[in-house]
Amino acid sequence: MDNNNDQIENANQNQNENEMKNLEKKVTKNLIKDYSNLLNGNSFKDFSIFVENKSNPFEIKVHKSILCSRSPFFNEFLKGQNDLNKISLNQFNKKEMESILSYIYYGNISFENQENLIQLLEISIYFKLNLLKEIIQKKISNSINYSNFFQFLFQNRNLNSNEIEIKFDIQNKVIQDNQKKLIQEKEKKIQEKEKKIKRRDKRIKSFESDIRNLKSENKKKEKEIEEKWKKEVEDMKPIFDKYRDQYQKDLEYEKKMKELEKAFSDSEIVQDIEYVNKLQEWINDNDFFSKMKKGFSAKKDGFNSQNWHKAVDGKGKTLVIIKTKQNFIFGGFTQVGFNGNTGGIIDSNAFIFSLRNDKGDRIPAKFTIKQPQYAIYSNLNYGPTFGDGGYDFCLSYNLQPGLSNFGYSYNPPNGITYGTNEAKSYLAGSYSSWVVDELETYFI
Numbered sequence: 001m002d003n004n005n006d007q008i009e010n011a012n013q014n015q016n017e018n019e020m021k022n023l024e025k026k027v028t029k030n031l032i033k034d035y036s037n038l039l040n041g042n043s044f045k046d047f048s049i050f051v052e053n054k055s056n057p058f059e060i061k062v063h064k065s066i067l068c069s070r071s072p073f074f075n076e077f078l079k080g081q082n083d084l085n086k087i088s089l090n091q092f093n094k095k096e097m098e099s100i101l102s103y104i105y106y107g108n109i110s111f112e113n114q115e116n117l118i119q120l121l122e123i124s125i126y127f128k129l130n131l132l133k134e135i136i137q138k139k140i141s142n143s144i145n146y147s148n149f150f151q152f153l154f155q156n157r158n159l160n161s162n163e164i165e166i167k168f169d170i171q172n173k174v175i176q177d178n179q180k181k182l183i184q185e186k187e188k189k190i191q192e193k194e195k196k197i198k199r200r201d202k203r204i205k206s207f208e209s210d211i212r213n214l215k216s217e218n219k220k221k222e223k224e225i226e227e228k229w230k231k232e233v234e235d236m237k238p239i240f241d242k243y244r245d246q247y248q249k250d251l252e253y254e255k256k257m258k259e260l261e262k263a264f265s266d267s268e269i270v271q272d273i274e275y276v277n278k279l280q281e282w283i284n285d286n287d288f289f290s291k292m293k294k295g296f297s298a299k300k301d302g303f304n305s306q307n308w309h310k311a312v313d314g315k316g317k318t319l320v321i322i323k324t325k326q327n328f329i330f331g332g333f334t335q336v337g338f339n340g341n342t343g344g345i346i347d348s349n350a351f352i353f354s355l356r357n358d359k360g361d362r363i364p365a366k367f368t369i370k371q372p373q374y375a376i377y378s379n380l381n382y383g384p385t386f387g388d389g390g391y392d393f394c395l396s397y398n399l400q401p402g403l404s405n406f407g408y409s410y411n412p413p414n415g416i417t418y419g420t421n422e423a424k425s426y427l428a429g430s431y432s433s434w435v436v437d438e439l440e441t442y443f444i
Contacts, residue, residue: 046063060101197247313340329356330427381396
């Protein structure tokens with residue numbers, strides 16, 4: 001009966017949330033329309049921007065108050081100059097200025113091609129439009145791959161890398177594409193080695209056939225050929241052994257990579273081989289990785305702490321991975337595991353980890369338990385909880401919302417102090433306003 005009531009309550013709540021979202025979208029749409037009409041109309045405009053030709057500039061009329069409220073550049077330029085009613089920006093053309101004004105007024109921007117992106121990026125930096133700069137940087141990084149990376153660097157070698165923070169996104173894409181290319185090249189080399197081995201095998205068989213034919217003709221000649229064949233085979237043996245050993249190593253490496261990927265083949269969260277390698281390195285237990293299985297998925301098994309405990313209690317070694325709707329990925333590992341309402345549990349080998357933040361620019365890191373401290377807290381009314389008392393991270397009864405007070409039981413990174421906003425936002429982006437998108441739990 002209680003479950004039915006909960007389902008009805010959740011359905012009503014979801015309906016209310018959807019209605020609120022639709023209203024919010026309608027308000028936003030109307031606001032964009034109003035500001036678009038304000039920019040394209042002639043009412044209340046009190047400021048002029050002159051662009052293009054100095055001798056015969058093109059005039060664009062705008063609203064001084066909107067420019068100051070939306071652009072730090074105009075706010076600083078016009079501060080204390082109430083009588084100023086114009087500015088000359090001859091370095092920009094009419095199309096560029098109209099495009100940037102569309103963004104300033106109602107958040108609209110046109111992305112035509114990569115060259116257009118670079119121009120808009122420079123303009124966004126000039127007018128100090130930081131959010132637009134981040135959007136364009138992300139667009140640029142998404143358009144870069146291994147094949148056009150160096151061409152991009154050459155064409156845009158004058159970009160200021162201190163202001164345009166696209167370095168890590170581009171490097172990551174290049175590394176991923178390069179890894180694929182390296183694997184393809186390695187497979188090609190293996191195939192070439194196999195062909196060489198087959199050719200050698202064929203040659204050896206040919207020698208054997210020659211020996212059999214010559215035996216009937218001349219015993220002496222047979223012996224000479226046999227000695228020659230033995231010497232050639234002996235000379236070829238080190239080369240053959242070398243290729244055979246390298247081929248075996250390549251096969252073992254490929255097998256290891258497939259086993260690592262297979263361990264998380266059904267994961268919606270861990271889809272990057274770097275994350276797989278890091279988790280294997282941190283846990284350092286080949287037996288766990290070879291036998292583990294996904295025993296719980298919040299999307300599949302329900303956002304409910306008792307469902308989660310029913311699946312994981314008493315399983316021993318347990319790996320918890322969480323992805324938030326804000327695109328943070330983090331979790332924890334315990335050798336002891338969870339067990340009903342036992343409260344705080346000591347596990348000196350437990351650790352928590354961070355795989356990525358919302359921008360994906362943080363290096364994956366592992367954080368060990370302080371001594372002495374409770375590593376995990378087991379209670380049927382809570383989901384996975386790492387740390388005791390302050391809760392380095394904790395999920396409530398419905399696995400929503402989550403709390404993160406990083407640094408209470410686990411050692412935070414150097415320079416980050418427990419209790420600060422930086423510590424509270426490190427794992428999930430905030431202390432309590434983050435929402436779980438998926439929770440996956442693995443055990444043997």
